[in-house]
Amino acid sequence: MSLERTPPRAWAMLAVGVLAQVAGTVFVTTPAFLIPLLHLDRGVSLTQAGLLAAAPTLGLVLTLIAWGALADRIGERWVIAGGLALTALAALGAVFADGAVLADQYAWLGVFFLLGGMASASTNAASGRVVVGWFPKHRRGLAMGIRQMSQPLGVTVSAVTIPVIAAGPGIAAALVVPLVFTGVLAIVCALVIVNPPRATPAPDAAAPANPYRTSAFLWRIHAVSALLVLPQFLLSIFGLVWLVSELGWNPLAAGVLVGVSQFIGAIGRIGVGVLSDRVGSRVRPLRWVAVSAAAVMLLLAAVDATHFAAAGLVFVIATSVTVADNGLAFTSVAEMAGTAWAGRALGAQNTAQFLVASIAAPLFGTLIGLVGYPLTFVAAALAPVIAIPLVPAADKEHDHL
Numbered sequence: 001m002s003l004e005r006t007p008p009r010a011w012a013m014l015a016v017g018v019l020a021q022v023a024g025t026v027f028v029t030t031p032a033f034l035i036p037l038l039h040l041d042r043g044v045s046l047t048q049a050g051l052l053a054a055a056p057t058l059g060l061v062l063t064l065i066a067w068g069a070l071a072d073r074i075g076e077r078w079v080i081a082g083g084l085a086l087t088a089l090a091a092l093g094a095v096f097a098d099g100a101v102l103a104d105q106y107a108w109l110g111v112f113f114l115l116g117g118m119a120s121a122s123t124n125a126a127s128g129r130v131v132v133g134w135f136p137k138h139r140r141g142l143a144m145g146i147r148q149m150s151q152p153l154g155v156t157v158s159a160v161t162i163p164v165i166a167a168g169p170g171i172a173a174a175l176v177v178p179l180v181f182t183g184v185l186a187i188v189c190a191l192v193i194v195n196p197p198r199a200t201p202a203p204d205a206a207a208p209a210n211p212y213r214t215s216a217f218l219w220r221i222h223a224v225s226a227l228l229v230l231p232q233f234l235l236s237i238f239g240l241v242w243l244v245s246e247l248g249w250n251p252l253a254a255g256v257l258v259g260v261s262q263f264i265g266a267i268g269r270i271g272v273g274v275l276s277d278r279v280g281s282r283v284r285p286l287r288w289v290a291v292s293a294a295a296v297m298l299l300l301a302a303v304d305a306t307h308f309a310a311a312g313l314v315f316v317i318a319t320s321v322t323v324a325d326n327g328l329a330f331t332s333v334a335e336m337a338g339t340a341w342a343g344r345a346l347g348a349q350n351t352a353q354f355l356v357a358s359i360a361a362p363l364f365g366t367l368i369g370l371v372g373y374p375l376t377f378v379a380a381a382l383a384p385v386i387a388i389p390l391v392p393a394a395d396k397e398h399d400h401l
Contacts, residue, residue, distance in 0.1 A: 025158075049365065061351055087116045121347075131147045141282070153262070164252060228293060228322070240258050264319075272324045287388060298381045301381070
């Protein structure tokens with residue numbers, strides 16, 4: 001049986017989709033890499049700094065489904081380009097907020113981080129739909145694995161730029177990084193993105209069934225992804241400050257290690273995506289990732305408690321494993337939801353993840369202050385343990401995108 005040919009334009013859409021998501025991720029993760037400056041130099045508590053870091057994620061939660069519904073209605077091009085333009089405006093507001101009176105400075109930063117998160121949700125909800133819409137099924141695992149590189153790549157950009165710039169010229173200068181990224185990519189997306197082809201329904205065709213009512217499959221994938229995001233965000237938000245405050249690394253070396261680990265995680269997402277294409281399943285590799293995530297978080301707790309010399313290597317492994325599930329879940333959700341529901345379903349997928357993530361930042365910040373890092377790593381390992389039995393036994397597909 002011959003396989004459907006991948007259109008040449010699909011690869012261009014994939015490249016632009018990745019860059020758009022990188023730009024959005026740089027904005028969303030920037031506050032997390034301001035934590036060492038806020039906590040160690042300015043005396044802001046980890047709980048307060050965690051709340052500031054959670055503001056963009058909370059913004060994402062508020063608007064992801066709305067952006068997805070808009071993409072289902074008008075297409076992806078202007079949703080992504082317009083959302084990035086609004087994110088750039090929020091970044092510009094945050095730059096000026098850093099010059100506000102000190103008593104109001106952090107509040108205004110939080111407001112603009114929240115607004116920028118609301119705007120950047122457009123890339124989360126629509127860029128995955130562009131990628132999946134342009135690729136045939138036997139290439140979607142690879143394509144979505146490459147697209148899902150965007151998050152760790154965005155974290156890498158933030159990790160190697162934000163702490164260094166913030167420690168020198170200051171917060172306002174560091175915020176120019178997401179400002180430039182999102183502004184430039186808004187223009188690129190407006191010029192380059194072409195909405196994927198959609199089948200025209202027959203005039204008398206019934207409206208597509210709501211996939212949330214016909215099966216529990218999407219609900220289970222959303223729940224699994226929300227649980228697996230806990231160790232992922234613990235490491236991405238507090239990994240840098242753990243390396244600096246607990247292990248005594250200098251901020252530059254710690255930032256480089258975080259960046260390297262995120263980059264390796266990005267490559268790992270491609271490998272897991274290819275694996276899912278080879279085995280013909282998204283949910284089986286998803287279950288394997290959940291088991292591995294529980295194991296590496298427990299290993300990281302042991303490393304911290306015993307001050308094992310290879311802590312940096314274990315941190316890289318843990319970070320890589322805990323980010324490996326996203327592409328699998330995204331592809332599975334899009335394939336099950338079908339053309340008419342993909343935007344909303346992907347929006348709901350990200351909403352579940354980022355809702356948990358917005359809670360995770362202040363929760364883990366408080367927990368670290370109460371019981372320390374080793375027990376916090378153990379607590380994070382419980383999430384993938386709970387997720388393992390929730391992974392569906394088999395894949396389901398609603399229709400072809």
